[in-house]
Amino acid sequence: MPPKVDREKCDGCKAQQEPLCEQVCPGDLMTLGEDKKAYCRMPRDCWDCMSCTKACPVGAIETRIPYQLGYHLAKLIPMMGTNTITWTCIDINGKVERFRYVNRGRLD
Amino acid sequence: MSERNAPRDFSEIPTEIIETDILVVGGGNAGCFAAIEAKSKAPSLRVTMMEKAHISRSGATAAGMDAINTYIRTDKGETPESLVRWSRAQVGGGPIREDLALSNAQILNESVEMLEDWGLPIVKDEDGHYKLRGRFDISIQGEQLKPIMAEKAMEMGAKVYNRVAGTNLLMQDGRCVGAMGFGVRDGRFYVFRAKATIVTTGGACGIYKNYTSDYSGSHHQTWMCPFNVGTGYAMGIRAGAEMTSLEQRWVAVRTKDFSGPVDTLSVGYGCLITNARGEKVLRERYAHLGGDKAPRFVRLNAPMMEWLEGRGPVYVDTTVLDEEEAKDLREDLLNERPTFVLFLASRGIDITKEPVEIYGSDPYIVGGHTGSGFWVDINRMTTLPGLFAAGEAAGGSPNKFVGGCAAEGRLAARGALEYLASASLPEPDLTALSREKERVFAPLMRGPAFDGITPVEMEERLQRLMDEYAGGISQFYRMNEERLDYALKNVKMLQSQTQFLFAKDLHELMNAHEVIDRLDVAELLIHHLKFRKETRWPGWQTRMDYPEPNPELDCFVESRRDPGTGSVEVFTRPYQQLIPGDRTQG
Numbered sequence: 001m002p003p004k005v006d007r008e009k010c011d012g013c014k015a016q017q018e019p020l021c022e023q024v025c026p027g028d029l030m031t032l033g034e035d036k037k038a039y040c041r042m043p044r045d046c047w048d049c050m051s052c053t054k055a056c057p058v059g060a061i062e063t064r065i066p067y068q069l070g071y072h073l074a075k076l077i078p079m080m081g082t083n084t085i086t087w088t089c090i091d092i093n094g095k096v097e098r099f100r101y102v103n104r105g106r107l108d
Numbered sequence: 109m110s111e112r113n114a115p116r117d118f119s120e121i122p123t124e125i126i127e128t129d130i131l132v133v134g135g136g137n138a139g140c141f142a143a144i145e146a147k148s149k150a151p152s153l154r155v156t157m158m159e160k161a162h163i164s165r166s167g168a169t170a171a172g173m174d175a176i177n178t179y180i181r182t183d184k185g186e187t188p189e190s191l192v193r194w195s196r197a198q199v200g201g202g203p204i205r206e207d208l209a210l211s212n213a214q215i216l217n218e219s220v221e222m223l224e225d226w227g228l229p230i231v232k233d234e235d236g237h238y239k240l241r242g243r244f245d246i247s248i249q250g251e252q253l254k255p256i257m258a259e260k261a262m263e264m265g266a267k268v269y270n271r272v273a274g275t276n277l278l279m280q281d282g283r284c285v286g287a288m289g290f291g292v293r294d295g296r297f298y299v300f301r302a303k304a305t306i307v308t309t310g311g312a313c314g315i316y317k318n319y320t321s322d323y324s325g326s327h328h329q330t331w332m333c334p335f336n337v338g339t340g341y342a343m344g345i346r347a348g349a350e351m352t353s354l355e356q357r358w359v360a361v362r363t364k365d366f367s368g369p370v371d372t373l374s375v376g377y378g379c380l381i382t383n384a385r386g387e388k389v390l391r392e393r394y395a396h397l398g399g400d401k402a403p404r405f406v407r408l409n410a411p412m413m414e415w416l417e418g419r420g421p422v423y424v425d426t427t428v429l430d431e432e433e434a435k436d437l438r439e440d441l442l443n444e445r446p447t448f449v450l451f452l453a454s455r456g457i458d459i460t461k462e463p464v465e466i467y468g469s470d471p472y473i474v475g476g477h478t479g480s481g482f483w484v485d486i487n488r489m490t491t492l493p494g495l496f497a498a499g500e501a502a503g504g505s506p507n508k509f510v511g512g513c514a515a516e517g518r519l520a521a522r523g524a525l526e527y528l529a530s531a532s533l534p535e536p537d538l539t540a541l542s543r544e545k546e547r548v549f550a551p552l553m554r555g556p557a558f559d560g561i562t563p564v565e566m567e568e569r570l571q572r573l574m575d576e577y578a579g580g581i582s583q584f585y586r587m588n589e590e591r592l593d594y595a596l597k598n599v600k601m602l603q604s605q606t607q608f609l610f611a612k613d614l615h616e617l618m619n620a621h622e623v624i625d626r627l628d629v630a631e632l633l634i635h636h637l638k639f640r641k642e643t644r645w646p647g648w649q650t651r652m653d654y655p656e657p658n659p660e661l662d663c664f665v666e667s668r669r670d671p672g673t674g675s676v677e678v679f680t681r682p683y684q685q686l687i688p689g690d691r692t693q694g
Contacts, residue, residue: 102249
């Protein structure tokens with residue numbers, strides 16, 4: 001599923017040799033364009049694992065459901081905490097839900 | 109990066125030669141556990157990992173995981189033997205390698221507990237035990253599962269080469285002495301010389317076409333990670349390793365249009381499979397095969413039969429859930445398949461009011477789920493001395509999943525350690541190295557005027573061929589001898605045309621080798637499907653010309669391709685029952 005990059009927010013992780021999305025993508029799909037902004041070189045090949053979306057330090061990447069499978073427009077936005085993750089989900093009717101839970105450490 | 113570093117001439121390609129004691133090919137779940145075990149048992153040994161992507165988010169667990177499907181709650185009376193008995197029943201009585209399954213089960217719990225020690229949140233019940241959601245399933249908050257394993261492997265001192273795609277084993281005097289590959293980012297040719305090699309490359313996705321494969325963006329809406337293409341199997345096949353049970357394909361029942369998990373809903377939350385008439389399909393039509401607890405292939409095939417017989421669509425009935433349960437369920441899904449929650453939102457579905465539709469997936473070759481993969485001995489050594497396999501790559505022992513693949517990675521590391529104590533490293537065969545370098549980079553060197561085939565074209569041709577002629581989802585997984593013959597003939601045509609593949613950059617070069625690997629797996633798979641002239645696991649393996657099981661085929665089907673002549677030998681090995689009792693009862 002195509003990750004959609006916000007070209008205003010993306011700074012190409014300029015201090016890094018490779019942007020973080022390019023570093024983590026399991027399909028070698030994220031890369032930098034000549035304008036130093038990240039893009040997905042082959043949207044049809046994305047597995048929608050959201051690794052790039054989680055890794056982006058400026059929140060510039062959104063994972064989209066392709067139109068063949070879902071209607072326009074729902075959003076799912078992850079926020080990575082130290083040992084938690086918070087997800088915000090907005091459905092096509094505008095309903096907003098949040099999910100927050102521990103993703104590192106023992107649950108005792 | 110891959111565009112910038114793509115070499116245009118063989119003389120531009122640097123060769124990196126790395127010497128190591130243990131080479132792990134593929135840094136997923138089993139690979140990380142193999143590396144960690146090797147370093148903890150023998151800290152002074154050199155352990156090297158070769159990974160096509162980046163180990164922090166590579167392979168089948170890239171997106172995370174919501175459960176570990178095998179953990180033995182001994183306080184509930186479960187034992188390694190009862191897990192093996194259950195696993196055997198889940199594949200309709202087998203045959204399975206009970207020796208392998210039992211040895212995995214014996215170190216399963218400690219492998220899962222290691223994950224908790226490294227920081228994986230595992231849900232507990234009131235007594236402090238891991239909370240069960242099924243008989244052997246425990247819930248985890250596993251969004252970080254992959255980074256946790258990867259960080260531990262690095263902390264233990266494994267040397268990781270990210271973005272190096274494996275292409276072939278390094279064979280010398282009949283022994284495996286490492287592997288070769290190329291840098292997907294740096295364009296170098298890599299040679300890893302190793303006293304022992306462990307292949308943990310996962311399974312094979314993309315041998316078959318998926319029904320959501322449209323031009324505009326959903327080609328990879330697959331259950332298995334689409335970047336796991338069977339490279340480990342293919343490297344073994346090309347070197348003459350014996351493969352087992354490829355015909356026991358894994359096909360999963362999944363949510364329709366988006367390959368979301370169904371067990372999480374039906375097993376974890378009691379949402380039953382229901383047809384268009386509101387009938388509880390498994391309970392009402394498959395009670396004689398175990399009802400809701402029927403073997404996995406029955407749970408796959410049942411919804412597809414409902415479609416065929418005019419009682420589709422089929423659903424998991426989530427309307428039994430209240431608001432809180434529905435939220436808990438989606439939290440579980442966010443851990444394993446986050447975009448499934450986005451998918452539901454993009455359909456505007458409130459699962460407490462509307463059931464979720466289900467359907468079958470495309471078929472996969474995955475030895476962590478069914479029995480397909482390398483034939484291995486109890487030490488996880490393949491039939492190639494010096495080459496070990498674990499996880500999805502190793503066959504014979506199904507239903508390993510996350511915990512079992514971890515356990516098997518550790519067992520393969522122990523096997524490798526025992527082997528390398530007496531193994532030496534011969535001088536490299538330079539002719540073989542330059543031959544492989546030429547083969548690997550050839551698709552990049554064809555020149556701008558070359559009139560050939562792109563990797564995507566060949567991949568799609570293979571996937572549609574297999575779908576239509578070798579029992580894909582468009583055919584409701586059905587096949588017959590003549591169709592398989594057609595598939596085999598055309599796979600061989602495609603293999604003969606790989607010389608026309610061309611790549612414009614290193615990413616496409618990786619894609620070119622992925623399709624070459626898929627072709628080699630497909631070829632042997634068809635031989636296996638042809639040999640099993642019976643129907644033993646309907647859905648996974650449905651022969652329309654032989655619709656019943658044949659007692660004479662209650663054995664393993666094996667294959668080996670001769671690396672010299674290319675001819676394929678198919679033969680059987682006997683099943684050995686170690687755990688007594690009715691094989692179909694878990």
